[in-house]
Amino acid sequence: MPTESGDVLNIVGFAGSLRSGSFNKAALNAAVGRAPEGVKINVLDISDVPFYDGDVENAGDPSSVKRLKDAVREADGLLIFTPEYNGGASAVAKNAIDWLSRTTGDSGSPIAGKPVAIATATPGGRGGPEAREHLIHVIGFMTDKLFMETLGIKSISGKVDAENRLVDEEAVEDLTNWLERFRDHIQDSRQNHDAA
Ligand SMILES: Cc1cc2nc3c(=O)[nH]c(=O)nc-3n(C[C@H](O)[C@H](O)[C@H](O)COP(=O)(O)O)c2cc1C
Structure with a gap:
């Protein structure tokens, strides 16, 4: 359903985990199903995005990178769910962000000036605060519209069902409320x- 201004915000999201049973993918999929009023969330598949390589870039962005950059450039906001690995974000998430930090021809970086929200899901009991801090640091250099309120879903292995769907009521509610605040952040940044 559109917002008061009549727009439907297009948010794209990716999970920085490649494994099929990823909890971060589960949380991102839950976000799609719980997109707040006035928002559509589309999942980006980054499984075929290669390691950043300046030689590859100089020869022209591979189609997977082009798709990622175009999708983010056209979106009203970007949602990143990253695993926490050894006190930082996953290399998969960081690699996608590194590609997104790069310009293409005359177009600037797709992430520059983009509202971005960061979340982490962990089976452990802390919800990945260091991974979120890591990405705040990294992305804070790229956009002035970073949503500073991150979301950590802790102990997530007990909050998904056998099909890896987020079913814990409190976690789903927290996610829904956080997505609403991210939507408001996008609208506020547009008005500003x-x-x-
Ligand atoms: C190399 C490695 C390092 C990890 N380091 C952390 C960590 O620092 N903090 C944490 O909470 N979990 C850590 N974990 C556990 C991950 O949170 C867990 O594997 C999680 O399920 C990964 O996300 P995914 O389910 O989306 O793939 C680590 C796992 C791996 C494989």
């Missing part, structure tokens, strides 16, 4: 931009 229009007023400037």
